[in-house]
Amino acid sequence: MSTPPAPSSPPSGAPAPAVDLDRYRTLRRRGTAIARSFRLAEADVEDVVQDALVRMLRVPTDGDGAPRRYESYFDSTVRHLCIDLLRKRGRETELPEPDEMPGQSRSERHEQRILVRQVLAAMPASARSILVKSHIEGRSLSEISGELGISSNACSAMLYRARRAFRDRYVRSHVLPTDDERCAAVRALMVDTALSTSSEHEVVVRNHRRSCEDCESQYAFLLTARSAAASALAPGALAALTAGGFLAFLGIGGVVATARRRVGSSRVRPRWRPSRSWPSPPRSP
Numbered sequence: 001m002s003t004p005p006a007p008s009s010p011p012s013g014a015p016a017p018a019v020d021l022d023r024y025r026t027l028r029r030r031g032t033a034i035a036r037s038f039r040l041a042e043a044d045v046e047d048v049v050q051d052a053l054v055r056m057l058r059v060p061t062d063g064d065g066a067p068r069r070y071e072s073y074f075d076s077t078v079r080h081l082c083i084d085l086l087r088k089r090g091r092e093t094e095l096p097e098p099d100e101m102p103g104q105s106r107s108e109r110h111e112q113r114i115l116v117r118q119v120l121a122a123m124p125a126s127a128r129s130i131l132v133k134s135h136i137e138g139r140s141l142s143e144i145s146g147e148l149g150i151s152s153n154a155c156s157a158m159l160y161r162a163r164r165a166f167r168d169r170y171v172r173s174h175v176l177p178t179d180d181e182r183c184a185a186v187r188a189l190m191v192d193t194a195l196s197t198s199s200e201h202e203v204v205v206r207n208h209r210r211s212c213e214d215c216e217s218q219y220a221f222l223l224t225a226r227s228a229a230a231s232a233l234a235p236g237a238l239a240a241l242t243a244g245g246f247l248a249f250l251g252i253g254g255v256v257a258t259a260r261r262r263v264g265s266s267r268v269r270p271r272w273r274p275s276r277s278w279p280s281p282p283r284s285p
Contacts (some may be wrong), residue, residue: 026052030071031078038082048085052077055217059176071108073176073221080220116232116241119169127162134159135238143197151172163233171195171222182208183215194222 031049040048063192120128133139133147145155172191178184186208189201199205209216232238 010127024053026075027056027071031074034078035082038086039181040082040085044085048078048081051081055214058214072111072224073174073217076221076224077217079224080217112228112232113241115170115173116238119166119173120242122169123162123165126158127165130155130158131162131166131238135233135235136242138239164197166233167229169196170232171225174221174225176218176221178214183212186212186215187218190219190222194226 015158028049031052032045033047052074055077059070059073091128120131123131130144133144134141141152141155141159142222144159145152148155152160159204171194175187175191186205189199189205193199193202193205209219261281
């Protein structure tokens with residue numbers, strides 16, 4: 001079967017963007033592997049990947065408008081299109097298990113570590129400090145509350161707010177800017193909707209997604225980011241993602257050494273396994 005030609009942008013008054021053929025080939029190979037993991041017919045695989053590539057032509061590859069993780073945005077777009085296709089055909093039970101999906105590449109794992117560090121560095125000192133004590137040093141709530149001189153309930157509330165702030169910042173960093181004013185207004189509401197199923201903006205966001213495939217892909221990307229943020233907050237994960245002197249740069253001395261000593265002791269043994277669940281993209285009308 002011959003390889004379909006590189007996608008072209010939809011007709012418009014603006015000149016067509018230049019296609020990076022190396023990136024195009026890389027994305028096509030990865031998109032094909034993802035689509036095949038959904039056990040689609042080869043013709044459907046080609047259609048899904050081609051649709052995803054055409055959508056990516058409308059996404060900036062550099063500058064402020066580019067996704068922090070361009071390949072991850074493409075992956076989430078392919079997954080969303082595959083799931084949507086299976087739903088339309090009544091084949092939702094055929095969705096693959098998470099461990100059957102292609103894993104992150106080395107560059108994607110590196111980009112995730114960078115993003116986690118950036119999110120932590122941008123958090124208020126008090127929120128970052130309690131996350132470090134709990135998720136990296138491995139301290140218990142009673143230990144942290146004793147050090148801070150507050151009750152265990154107050155400490156638990158502080159940790160809850162810090163975790164929520166981390167998730168919010170992490171997911172919000174995946175919102176892509178757009179020149180369309182209406183899309184920009186809706187994307188400003190998408191983070192709350194992606195993080196909470198009871199968001200007051202859910203109806204507005206859902207109605208807009210029905211008529212805008214770019215914002216539909218954006219929302220699916222935010223759901224993927226929400227899952228990644230939750231995985232980063234799993235026991236032991238944050239310590240692994242921030243290893244290598246990052247905390248010393250923030251002025252938090254001795255944290256890494258303390259965490260390593262505690263991991264080797266019988267007192268605290270953080271164990272992290274990747275979550276076997278991943279969010280379902282939004283349903284199409």
